[in-house]
Amino acid sequence: xxxxxxxxxxxxxxxxxxxxxxxxxxxxxxxxxxxxxxxxxxxxxxxxxxxxxxxxxxxxxxxxxxxxxxxxxxxxxxxxxxxxxxxxxxxxxxxxxxxxxxxxxxxxxxxxxxxxxxxxxxxxxxxxxxxxxxxxxxxxxxxxxx
Amino acid sequence: xxxxxxxxxxxxxxxxxxxxxxxxxxxxxxxxxxxxxxxxxxxxxxxxxxxxxxxxxxxxxxxxxxxxxxxxxxxxxxxxxxxxxxxxxxxxxxxxxxxxxxxxxxxxxxxxxxxxxxxxxxxxxxxxxxxxxxxxxxxxxxxxxxxxxxxxxxxxxxxxxxxxxxxxxxxxxxxxxxxxxxxxxxxxxxxxxxxxxxxxxxxxxxxxxxxxxxxxxxxxxxxxxxxxxxxxxxxxxx
Numbered sequence: 001x002x003x004x005x006x007x008x009x010x011x012x013x014x015x016x017x018x019x020x021x022x023x024x025x026x027x028x029x030x031x032x033x034x035x036x037x038x039x040x041x042x043x044x045x046x047x048x049x050x051x052x053x054x055x056x057x058x059x060x061x062x063x064x065x066x067x068x069x070x071x072x073x074x075x076x077x078x079x080x081x082x083x084x085x086x087x088x089x090x091x092x093x094x095x096x097x098x099x100x101x102x103x104x105x106x107x108x109x110x111x112x113x114x115x116x117x118x119x120x121x122x123x124x125x126x127x128x129x130x131x132x133x134x135x136x137x138x139x140x141x142x143x144x145x146x
Numbered sequence: 147x148x149x150x151x152x153x154x155x156x157x158x159x160x161x162x163x164x165x166x167x168x169x170x171x172x173x174x175x176x177x178x179x180x181x182x183x184x185x186x187x188x189x190x191x192x193x194x195x196x197x198x199x200x201x202x203x204x205x206x207x208x209x210x211x212x213x214x215x216x217x218x219x220x221x222x223x224x225x226x227x228x229x230x231x232x233x234x235x236x237x238x239x240x241x242x243x244x245x246x247x248x249x250x251x252x253x254x255x256x257x258x259x260x261x262x263x264x265x266x267x268x269x270x271x272x273x274x275x276x277x278x279x280x281x282x283x284x285x286x287x288x289x290x291x292x293x294x295x296x297x298x299x300x301x302x303x304x305x306x307x308x309x310x311x312x313x314x315x316x317x318x319x320x321x322x323x324x325x326x327x328x329x330x331x332x333x334x335x336x337x338x339x340x341x342x343x344x345x346x347x348x349x350x351x352x353x354x355x356x357x358x359x360x361x362x363x364x365x366x367x368x369x370x371x372x373x374x375x376x377x378x379x380x381x382x383x384x
Binding site: 007020023024027030031123124128 | 178201203206239241244250251256297299300378
């Protein structure tokens with residue numbers, strides 16, 4: 001009887017062996033302490049113009065100043081289409097009449113993606129961004145050039 | 147390594163052919179407990195990998211004493227001498243990690259030792275019920291190390307998995323204190339295992355696991371350390 005019990009206990013102990021292989025479920029959790037967000041300023045040649053017109057073409061020149069952070073990329077969109085993409089702090093691109101179906105005003109959106117300084121894993125890996133938006137009304141009417 | 151295998155085989159054959167061996171009792175034993183291990187190279191590798199994290203991670207475990215167990219067939223050679231052989235295993239591992247709202251990064255290393263070997267124990271203090279024995283054991287030690295690193299940033303996951311293996315000779319010695327019942331014994335085993343660690347080799351590529359700071363040095367898994375176990379011994383023909 002005692003031997004039977006002993007065999008049962010031994011077999012039970014052996015069946016639990018798989019649960020005795022090493023595992024560590026602990027995760028080191030961190031609440032990142034953010035630094036101040038970057039200070040960004042953007043200057044374009046459209047800043048002083050009121051509803052600049054495309055006519056044959058319109059050149060947009062921009063320059064980004066960013067302190068305590070990194071600019072990841074610049075995205076310029078007209079009529080839901082990207083017309084310019086760059087990862088440099090200054091550049092230029094052209095807008096042409098056929099880039100919009102509008103016969104009057106359409107909007108040029110410029111998005112500047114830059115670091116957050118949140119000190120999170122995504123921020124340090126360059127996968128987390130703040131977006132600074134600019135938008136300009138652009139005149140696509142052809143009468144102006146006639 | 148081949149010599150170690152031959153040595154173990156020779157001991158097992160000698161045990162079976164030993165004078166009077168067939169006339170004595172046969173049994174089996176199972177033991178389970180904890181074992182420490184040096185694992186200097188794997189701790190070093192763990193720290194190296196942690197230093198490559200883009201954020202400040204932390205080691206949450208670094209090859210701590212963990213479980214060990216053994217299953218053996220035992221032959222009573224003489225009243226005070228037992229011989230036998232069987233399987234033993236030990237396991238441990240290490241983990242480093244970091245997690246915040248945006249993602250996580252971790253490296254987990256699992257090391258397992260599978261040992262096949264032979265042993266001899268000699269009773270130095272035997273009584274009606276208590277028995278204190280010295281034992282020595284030699285094993286062929288197959289070590290398997292699995293390493294997985296993963297980074298998850300905003301749902302974008304990148305994972306690296308590697309498996310390494312090595313075979314090395316090991317030996318251990320220690321004391322057994324057993325309390326005898328009719329037909330079985332229970333007790334404790336404590337001893338020290340010395341491993342002669344072999345080079346870790348990637349099971350897929352056959353490349354050695356080299357020291358990232360010194361490509362001429364190959365990393366090893368060293369199971370040298372203390373162990374303490376609870377043991378049950380059951381005689382089959384008493």
